[in-house]
Amino acid sequence: MDKALTDSLERYIMKLQEAAEQLKTPRTNEFRLTKRNLPAIARKSATDFLAYCALVALFRRNIGGLSEPSCVAVIAVPSQWQLKDIHDAATIILKDKKGVKFCLHPTSKHKRGWEIDPAEFLESGEKLIIFTQEGSILHEDFELAATLSDRLAICDIRHLRALAIFRRCGNLTDEQAAVIAEQASERMEAIFRRDQPASRAAMKLLKVAKVPPGDARLLDVTKGFGEASVWAEALKKDLADWRQGKLPWAEVDKGCLLYGPPGTGKTRFAAALAAHCGLHLEATSIPKWQSFKDGDLGDMLKAMYHAFGSAKENAPCLLFLDEFDAIGDRAKFPSRHETYSTTVVNALLECLDGTDGREGVVVLGACNYPERIDPALLRSGRLEKHVRFPLPDxxxxxxxxxxxxxxxxxxxxxxxxxxxxxxxxxxxxxxxxxxxxxxxxxxxxxxxxxxxxxQVQVPPPLDPKTLYRVAIHEAGHALVSYALMVGEIEWVEIYDNVENFATTVDANGGMFMEKPHREFLTRWEAMKMITSDLAGAAAEDLIFGHRANWSTGNKGSDFASATTLAIRMVTEYAFGNSLYFLPGSVDMTSPPTLWEDLALRDEVTEILQEQYQRARDMLDGLKPALLKLADALVKHKRLDARQLEPFWPGSRKVVPPPTRTRNRRQH
CATH class of the missing domain: 1.10.8.60 (Helicase, Ruva Protein; domain 3)
Structure with a gap:
């Protein structure tokens, strides 16, 4: 069997020689391959054998171009194989052949420039074979000089089986050979141990492949994360155009801030984004910088500069900075920490837009409270894109x-x-x-x-009485929002937890509305939005004489939304009882501070009570429509925009029959 395989591969090499001799134009003879002892190569080194076979196949494909006197060949080597292994095999093939030069191309460009001088390789006029790692950037001069380019197809199934026979490692199935082909070159000796079955190692690799390690299992960033998914796709396209020279770096987003509730998966999203865009990931956090060594100012700055330096070294790179709001705002630092904190912010500004630039480095910050970050860090050229990172759909x-x-x-x-x-x-x-x-x-x-x-807590079925209360609540939101033209209502639904379950919001029901984009906001528009938020509770109050607690209880509740907007009306928009404007004077993330500000609390209370009463009065005048809409929701559980039209005040349309479809539109 050894002899048959040897003869087969030798015949394969001889064909290269015959092809070269049949070419009509004068050729040099560097690629006339001398006979090699293939079993001996296989026994000596598994990597040498596989690289040798792959190079023979590549030389065969390109025998004409390689025989040209001034050939400059660029050969892309799969990323899991070291360039040195390929070079070793090439020297075996072309041993003692003059007129051929090899170049192992660096995998990345150093911040001081390329650590290679193409002129040293090109000036001699000899044939030049450049081995470069697949996916890495090639020096511009080599790109200009190249006469042929090809990819090294290494670990062909025939070569793997031949190696297994030469080393007495048994037979390999197609699946086993395929998983071995994906491994790094330095693993080949462990897989093909002499007189040991290679299939055993392959089965272990297959088992690991079916349950990959955490770092290898990545989320799909293109769907399920709202605006963040849209940005991820746009970034990938821009980076692809930049790599191909179609787009200057100035046109690529320099940085982005992801903000949203804690625990939403921003860190894991960053890792998946780097893989999706083909970027090296450099991940750190502001607290890590602060805790570096002794944590003094010098240590903090060293950690910061090291992170940016490492990102530049590994460009193209995604530099992920977690807990970015920990950097703070220079306008709010307490006096005892002001010098330290201001110096840190200034240093970060320098890193983000320093004189030496950061081409190839995208900075991604993540935080829960964007309002705590110094505004200078979020301006154009720095973390210029601001994307809300939602709870997953x-x-x-x-x-x-x-x-x-x-x-x-x-x-x-x-x-x-x-x-x-x-x-x-x-x-x-x-x-x-x-x-x-x-x-x-x-x-x-x-x-x-x-x-x-x-481990899943199943919500209990809603009894008819509770379900009707939910219907009244959502009908109140819908009628007031429609009457005040707050937005385009898409659908209203309630969940009985028997046949209908919540899939978009953690609630017993919901009104889903598309609000128009506003370049500016008037006082009346702000008031209408608050009235809409409070209309559900007002409807319950009107029909039952009291309301349930589901209008409050979390940061996304009706009352929380209304209260936040009322505070902004007073402190930011000058829509309160005074005309003063003091930006940043109120920490929206600190409830105790808000509670202690009695004047602010009184104004906010006045706004909320006024709009709550307005919603109740409006619904009192629309009571027949409110009851009809609630009855329809109890019966059908979901009504879309078309089905809602007959319930609007003044509508002459007849209530349409219920739709039979069970398809659910996701928010």
Whole structure:
């Protein structure tokens, strides 16, 4: 068997010689390959053998171009193989052949420039073979001089099987050979140990491939994360154009700030974004800088400069700065820390737009409270793009669960569970998966879908009385919002938790409305928005004489939204009882501070009470329509824009029959 394979490969090499001799134009003979002892090469080095075979195939494809006297060949080597391994094999093939020069191209451009001088390789006029890592940037002079370019197809299945036979490592199936082909060159000796079955190592690799490590399992950033997904796609396209020279770096987003609730998965999104865009990831955080060594100013600055320096060294790179709001705002630093903190902010500004530039480095900051960040850091040329990072939607929740439970990936039941977990953050879903795995470990088995279901708290069915209250609440929102023309109402729905479940919001019902983009806001428009927020509670108060607590309780509730806007009306928009404007005078993230400001509290209370009463009065005049709409919601559970038209005040349209479709539109 050894002899048959040897003869086959030798015949393969001889064909190269014959092809060169048949060419009509004069050729040099550097690529007339002398006979090699293939079994000896295989026994000596697995990497040499595989690289040798791959190079022979490449030389065969390009024998004409390689035989040209002034050939400059650029050969892209797969990223998992070291250039030195390919060079070693090339010297075996072209041993003692004069007139051929090799160049191992650097994988990246240093901040001081290229650590290679093309002139040293090109001036001699000899044939030049340049080995470059696939995906890396090639020196401009080599691009100009290249007469041919090709990719090295290494680890062909025939070559892997030949190596296994030469080393007495047994047979390999197609699947086993495929997983071996993906491995790094330095692993080949461990896989093809003499007189040991290579299939055993391959089976271990296949097992790992089916349940990849956390860093290898990445989320799909193109869907499920709202505006962040849109930005990710745009960034990828711009970077691709920049790499191809179609777009100058000045046209690419220099930086972006992701902000949103804690636990939404901003850190994991950053890792997936880097992979999606083909960028090196340099991840750190402001607290890490602050805790570097002794934590004094010098140590803090060293950590900061090192992060930016490393990102430039590894460009193109995504520099991810977590907890970015910890940097603070120079206008709000307490006097005892002012010098230290101001110096830090100034140094960060220098890093973001320093004199030496940062081409190839995209800076991505993440935080929960963007209002705590110095405005200078968020201006154009710095973290200029500001993207709200929402709680994951049903699609993203399914992907996050699959990320943590890869053995259940593709299971329709897992996606159904994810859809019924509105309001859950990435951290919540990670904890759920961890608990499911713990159950399986206790029983010494793999995780199944029942383990996941056991950790999900199923909302109890709503009794008819409670369901009717929810319907009154949502009908109140819809009627007042329509009457005040706050926005375009898309649909209204309630959930009985029997046949209808919440998938978009963690609530018993919802009114979904598209609000128009406003370049500016008037006092009346702000008042209308507050009236709309309070209309659900006002409807309950009107019909039942009291309201439930679901208008309050969290930062996204009706009352929270109305209160926040009322505070901004007084402190930022000069829509209160005075005309003063003091930007930044109130910390919106500090409830105790707001509570202690009695004058502000009185003005906000006045606005809220006035708009609550306005909503109640409006609904009192629309009471018949309110009751009809609530009855329709109880019956049909969901009404879209067309089905809502007959319930609007003054409408002459007849209530249409209910639709039979069960398709649910996601928010």
């Amino acid at each position: 049903a699609t993203a929740r399914g992907e996050i669960l699959e990320y943590h439970l890869p053995m259940l990936a593709g299971d329709a039941a897992l996606k159904e569970i994810a859809a019924r977990l509105p309001g859950k953050s990435g951290a919540d879903l990670e904890r759920l998966a961890r608990e499911a795995r713990r159950i399986a470990r206790k029983e010494n088995r793999d995780v199944n879908i029942s383990d996941v279901r056991s």
